[in-house]
Amino acid sequence: MRDDPRRRTPRTDAVLADPAVAEAIGRLGRARIKAALATVLEACRRGEVPPESVVRRLLEALPGSAASLRPVVNATGVVVHTNLGRAPLSAAAIDAVARAAGPTDVELDLATGRRGRRGASTMAALAAAVPDAGDVHVVNNGAAALGLAALALAAGRRIVIARGELVEIGDGFRIPELLESVGAQLREVGTTNRVRLEDYERAVDDPDGRVAFLLKVHPSNFRVEGFTSSVPVAALAGLGARAGLPVVVDIGSGLLTPHPRLPDEPDATTMLRAGAALVTASGDKLLGGPQAGLLLGDADLVHRLRRHPFARALRVDKLTLAALEATLTGPTPPVAQALAGRPEDLMGRARALAVAIGTDLATAVASEGRVGGGGGPGVPLPSAAVALPHELAAPLRLGDPSVVGHVHDGRLLLDLLTVPPEHDPLLAKAVAAVRGSAAAVGATGGATATAPEERA
Structure with a gap:
């Protein structure tokens, strides 16, 4: 002993x-x-x-952090991946969050020593990005932006909306339930697939003044094709001007100006120029920033929403303000970089990665990414990927770093559209760490391609 x-x-x-x-x-x-x-x-x-x-x-x-969230390499090809936290922040936004984590001048005018407007520089940056907006405001997410507009303008009154725009946009979240939850009543017009201007005209012919505003909602991932018709914002704005009613447009994905690769995606600038009095959107989708809800439009209308008592419950914190300002004023965020990715450049990276991993296991293939987050539904983004045995999907997800790809046609694809070039060595290292697993050996079976494969 x-x-x-x-x-x-x-x-x-x-x-x-x-x-x-x-x-x-x-x-x-x-x-x-x-x-x-x-x-x-x-x-x-x-x-x-x-x-x-x-x-x-x-x-x-011991875990690497006091928080349980694990960093993930997004190799899915989905640029705005909801399950992975939507938009990845830029290095500038990450630095801004770290700097804002301690005491800051978020509501202090350092020159006078007196209370200042909360997030004034962030609001100025957003206003500069959308000069067609008379004023801007930020709340904690896109649903909050639309909900605040409905609460402040239409509680106990009616909102006119096309039936085809009463959509569910994910995780059981439904537009009509949101609007009704704040006391608004819905006046549905048209049918699921077709709505005409005269449908709206009949709805606003209300001598009792119960109609509060006309609402147009981007249906995100929901699409109706074939025998369809809708009313553009400009026509609704003309009707609203005649009836004395504002037009509110929920564009969803937060595109501030037109994007050449997403010609059918609504953007805030175009909607405001078409006559929308108010545009609501998310900040953590195509804008590429933190989770936030944007309110852009008529100055008096935005001021009314900002001063509504419930706006305080939807207020964003200093970290969101810092990240949003850095996204708007700093270098191109990762979402925009991914959307600008050239297929030939991505294929060159895929070939190099396949060689680094070993062509007995990996091949370079053409692939198609997606915007995600409800943006650009059905719009393919030409890309390139490293194809591996599908049995490596789980080991890579559980590895360090965690790598999430997607399985297609019996192969695991690590799509490089959503992987920054500086993370390519991480992918090679992650695959090297799991390639000796029994599942990988069984998947290759000793009969693998000897050169990178490309497919259309």
Whole structure:
């Protein structure tokens, strides 16, 4: 018993005093470290962990962050992937968030020492990005922007909307339920596939003044093809001017100006120029910024929404303000970079990656990405990918770093449209870490291509 190594199990205070463990306490907190250490020490007492390995085992068992969210390499080809947090922030936006994490001048005028307008520089940046808007405001997401407009303008009154625009846009979120939840009543016009201007004209012919505004909603991923018709914003604006009613347009994906690769995607500038009094949108989709809801339009109308009592419940924090301003004024964000990706450049990267991984396992193939987040439904984005055995999908998702691709035609595709070029070495390293798994060996079966494969 005198030589039993378990008797050499280190004391808790001795382990916690180790420099590496002390550094971990600073990152993760003492309570989390002590809980993990208790498990390792118990294993040591059972003889499962050598006493000299306690510190190493403890450090190996610790998470990399105090938060449970794990960074993921998005190799799905979906630019705005809802399950992966939608738009990835630019390096400038990430730096802005870090700088804003401590005390900031978010509501302080440093020159006078008095209270200042909250997020004034962010609002100025947004107004500069959409000069056709008389004023702008930001709330915590796109649904909040539309909900605030309905609450402030139409509680107890009617909103006129086409039946084909009463859509569900994901996770059970439905436009009509949102509008009705704030006390608005809906006056549906037209049919699912066709609506005409005269349908709106009959709806606004209301001598009791119960109609609050005309609403046009971008249906996102929902499309009706064939025998269809809709009324453009300009025509609705003309009707609204005659009837004394504003036109509100929910464009959804946050495109501020027209984009050449997305000609059918509505944008804020075009809608305002067409006569919309108010445009609502998301900030974390095609704009490429943090989760936020944008309100852009007539100055008096936006001011009314900003001063509504419920606007306080929808207020964004200083981190969102910082990230949004950096997105608007800083370098091109990742979403815009991905949309501008050239297929030939992506294919060159795919070929190089296939060689780096090993052409016995990987091949370079043409692929098609998607915008995602409800933007550009049905619009293919020509891309290129590294094709691997589909059995590697789960090991790569669970690896470090976690890599998420998509399986197509029995192969796992790592689409480079959504992978920054500087992350290519991470992909090669991640595949190298899992390529020796039994599943991968079984998938290749010793009969693999000897050169990169390309397909249309």
